Amino acid sequence: MNAKIITLLLLPLTASAQGFAGLGTGSGAFETPERPAIFDFPTDYGPHTDFRIEWWYLTANLQAEDGTPYGLQWTLFRSALAPVEGESWSSPQFWMGHAAVTTPDAHFVTERLARGGIGQAGVNADPFEAWIDDWQLVGTDFDTLEMTASGPDFAYDMGLTAQGPLVFHGDAGYSVKSEQGQASYYYSQPFYDISGRLTLPDGEVEVTGQAWLDREWSSQPLSDNQTGWDWFSLSLDTGKLMGFRLRQTDGSYYTSATWIALDGTATAYGDGAFVAEPVATTDVNGREIPTMWTVRLDAQGVDVDVYALNPQAWMDTSIPYWEGPIIVEGSHTGRGYLEMTGYD
C-alpha cells in the first residue's frame, strides 16, 4: 500500500486534525476526562475505548557493564474512530507501536500498525498484557513486567520490577493541558528497575537501568491553538521530575510539572512554575530541533542543563517526533528522557 493510503488511514491522527497529531480535535461523541479523577485498578491498566486516544509509554535509561549509556522506548498508542469496540475488522480501534533503542552514536527505530478487533494488537488489564504483533509488555501484575520488541535491525528483551508506587499527575491524575481546560487522565510508574538484553547490529549487550511508564488517555488533550509539546522526565539524585511545555500558536507556553519525592510523594505544579528553554539546536532530518535546554522548577530548587545523549534521536515514524535519552547537569544531576513533538 502506498504511503498515501497510510497517511489517509491515519487521517484522524494527522492531516485533518488540529494541533499536533490531531490531539486538538474536538472530542465529539467520546467521553472527556472529569474531575475528580477516580481510578480503579487493575481495570485502569487496560484500555478505555470511550476515549479517543490513549497510550502505554515506556522509556528507559540504561547502562552496559562497560558504562556505555543507552536509551530505550516501547510505546503502544490506541486511536479510535468511534467510542466503541467492534467485531473483527469493523472495530474502529487502531493501534500503533513504536520501539526504539538509542546509543551515543546510533538511533534504531521501528513502527507497527494494527487494526483492533482481530487480536493483532490490544491491551488486557488483568493479567496485564499489552501487545502489537510480537511486541509485548506483559506481567501477572503491573509491578513485574516482561517486555520485548523487534525491528529490522534491533530487538530487546527486558524485565521490569517496580520499586515504588504509581504517581498521579495534576489533580490526582486529572492533568490539565491548556487554559481552555483540555485535560487528560495521567498517571505514571516512574520507579521501575529494568534489566535485560539489547540485540544490536554489533551484537548483544546486557544492560541495566531505570524505566518510566506513562499511562495517559483523553479525547482532546490539546486545545486547537497548541502545536506541539516538549516533555521531560528527569531522574535526579533527590527525586524525579515530570514537566512539559505546550507550545501555543501565539508564541506563549502552557506548562505543568510534578515533583516526585524518592518515596513517591507527588507535588503538582500548575502553569508557569515549570520553565524549559532551548539553549542550542541541532539539524535533525532537515529540521532545527532544540537538543540542549535549561530546565527550572524554582519551588524545588531545580535549575539544570539538559542535553541529548544522541541529538539525532529522530522517530521517523508515520507521525514523526524526537524522542531520546538526556543527561542532566547543574543544581541536580541525573538522566532522563525528552520528547519533542510538532517540529515538522
Next chain:
Amino acid sequence: MQLFTLVVGLSLATALWSGVQAVNAEARASYDAAAETLGEGQFAQITSPTGEIAQNDYIRLRRAGWLVSPIVQGRLDGVLVIGLDPLTSPSGMGGPDLGEEGFAVDSLVGGAVLGQQSTLDRFNAENVNEIATPDVAPDLLLTDVGTAQRLLGREGIIDRMIVAPQQPIRQLPLQQVAPNLDLREPQSGSDVARLTDSFHLNLTAFGLLSFAVGIFIVHGAIGLAFEQRRPMIRTLRALGFPLRRLMVLIAAELLMISLMAGAIGVGLGYVVAAALLPDVAATLTGLYGASVSGTLQLRPEWWLSGLAIAVGGTGLASAASLWKLSRMPLLASAQPRAWGMRAVAARVWQAGLAVTLLLTALVLGLIGGGLIAGFAMLATLLVGAALALPVILDRLLAFGAKRAKSVMAQWFWADTRQQLPGLSLALMALLLAMAANVGVSTMVSSFRMTFTGFLDQRLASEFYVYADDADQAERLAAYLEPRVDQVLPIQSTTQDVKGMPSEIYGPTPHSTYRDNWVFLQSTPDAWAQIETAQGAAINEQLARRMGIEIGDEITLADEAFPVLGIYGDYGNPIGQVIVTQTAFAALFPDVRPERFGLRMDPANVPALAQDLRDAFGLADDNMVDQAGIKAFSLAVFDRTFTVTGALNVLTLAVAGFAILMSLLTLATMRLPQLAPVWAQGVTRARLGQLEIIRAVLLALLTAALALPLGLALAWTLLAVVNVEAFGWRLPMFLFPLDYLRLAVFAVAAAVLAALWPARKLGRTKPAELLKVFSNER
C-alpha cells in the same frame, strides 16, 4: 522534393514507432495497476494448499514476528473484489491515488469500495460506499479486508498473505507457527505480465522494425539531399564559406525538420494507436484475461519519446553524410562507379559479420535457454540476415550476368549489380518487413488453429451452467438429470503444486474426457488409471515450469499422486491437475461442484436456457453454450488478425517508401551511366521499363530470401520465445497462400516505388542526358 521525402520518411517511421509504443503503454498501464494491487511478483506470499487460510493463522504469524498482510479475494457480479488491510500492506503495493480529500479511514472500515465507475455500475452489493477512481484496474474493486470478507461471505477466512520485504531480525520459523502454510518466493513477474509481455513483444518488434525501416528512408533522403546539394556546397566552399558554419547550418536545418516530422509522426501515431487499441484491448482481454480499457490517453512520454526518436534517428542517418561532407575534397565530384568499387571491400567485412551473427543465432538456438536467449536469437538472426542480403543478392546477380547472352542483358545485370550498394539499405528494410510479416502471420495463424482445436477438445460439453452457490447447484443437478443426456459436475479448488499455483479439477469419469482430452505425453492406459484414482494428469505449463515428468509424484492435500498424463492447456497462466471425482471428493470434502457441463442435443440448448431462467432465475452470465464460447474465441482471433494485418500493410508500405527514396537518390547519380546506353540507341522508355523490371527482380529475390528467414523467425517465436514466455510450445503450421499474398504485396510495393523514378527517367530531357557528355565530371 528533399523536404518531402525527409518529412514523410521521418513521420512514417515515428508514427509507426510511437503508435505501437502508445498501444503498448496504454495496455500496460491498464493492467499494471491490477498486477501491483495483487502484490504478485515483487513480494513473497504465504498460501495454503487448501486455498483458504484461517484468520487466526494470520494473527498467529503476526504475533510470531512475521510482517504479513492479509488478502481476501473473490468474484462478485463478474467483478474481482480484492480486500486488503491498508495498515499492514507493505509500502510499494500500488494502491489508487485517492487524493487528500473525500476519503478517510472510517469510510474504508465502514465499507468503502473503490473502482472505476464502469466497474461500480455493474456491482450491486448493499451496504457499501462506492468511490469511483480511475486508478483501479478495470473489472477490479478494492476494499478493506473486512468488507471483502462480508461481501464474499468469507468471514474469518483470508486467501493469502503478502510478506513484507523487510522482516524483523527475529521471528519464529513458519514451520513452527503454521506448518500447514507455504511460503512462496516472489516471482520475477506477475502471471499477467508474463503472458501479455509476449504479445507486447510482438508489437514492439513491429514498432522497432518499422522504425529501422524508417531510418533507412531517412538515410536515403538525407543522402539524396546531400547528393543534390553537392554542387552548391562545392560552390559555397570554393567561394570561401567556412566548413564549420556550413555544417552547423545543415545540422540546424535537419534538427528543425526532424522536430517537425517527429511532431507529425506522433500525431499520426496517435491515429494508428487509436485505430488499433480497441482490437488490442479485446485481444488481451480475450486471450489472457488482462483487462485493458479501450480508451487512449495522450501521455507526455509518447511526445517525448516520439520526438526523441525522430531527432535521434535523423542524427544517426545524417552522421555519415555530415562526416563525408566534412572530409569532401573541395573539388571532388560524384563518382558512382568508384563508390561501387569501394562497396566491394565493405561487402567483405559485412559478409563476415553476417556469417558471425547467423552462427551466433544457430548456437543460441541449440544451446541457449531463457527468454533473453530467445530474443538474442531473434535479433542476431534478423540483423545477420539483413547484412547477408546484399552479399547474397550480389552473388545471384553475378550469376545472372554470367548466364546472360545478349549485350543488353549483360548490361542490365551488371547495372543492377552496381546499383546494389545504393539500394541495399532499402532492400534490407524490405527483407526485414517481409520476414517479420511472415513470422508473425505464421505465429498468429498457428495459434488460432491450435487454440480453436483445443477449444473443441476442452469445451466438449454442449452447454455449461454455473450455480450461484453449492445448494442451488444440488437442486440444479437434480433438475437437469432427467432433461439432458449427461450432467458432468465440474468441481475445482486451488493449491500450490510443487510451488506453482494450480487448479485441481475432479471430473466425473465419462467418455467426454477420454475422447476429447488429448495427452501430449502419457502412460499407456492413463485415463483408465486416472479414473480409478491411481494417478493424476497435469497440464503442460505445470510440467514444463516445475520440471515434472511422467511418473513423478505430486502432492495434493498431503496425498501423493503419480503423474500419468500431460495435456496441452493453451492460454492458461497457471498449473492444472486432474484427478477423478472420487479422489477429489476424498481430498477436498468441503468443495462441492457449482458448475456443470451438459451433454445434450445442441438444438435444445436455447430451450433449456429459458427453462433455467424461469425455474431458477439463473442469469445469462451463469449459462454458456459452447457455440458462444467458440464464436467469442474466433472473434478474438479475428481482432488479433486485424492488428497484425494493419501492421503488415504499414510495415510493407514503409519498406516500399524506402525503395522509392533510394531509387530517387540513385536516379540523379545514375545519369552519367545511363547517358551512354541511351546514346547507343536504347530509348528512354525502354530504360524506364528496365528500371521497373529491375525493381521487380530485386523485390522477388528479396522476398524469396525473406520467406526462409520469416519461417526461422516464426519457429523461434513458437518454439523458443513462446515456451519461455507462456510455458507451452505451439505446433507450427505453414500457410503458403498467406506467404504468396505477402510476396505479392512486397513486389507491388517495389513496383509502386519504382514507377515514379522510371517515369521520371522515361521523361528525362535528351538535353539532360547530352549534358552528361559536355560536363566534365
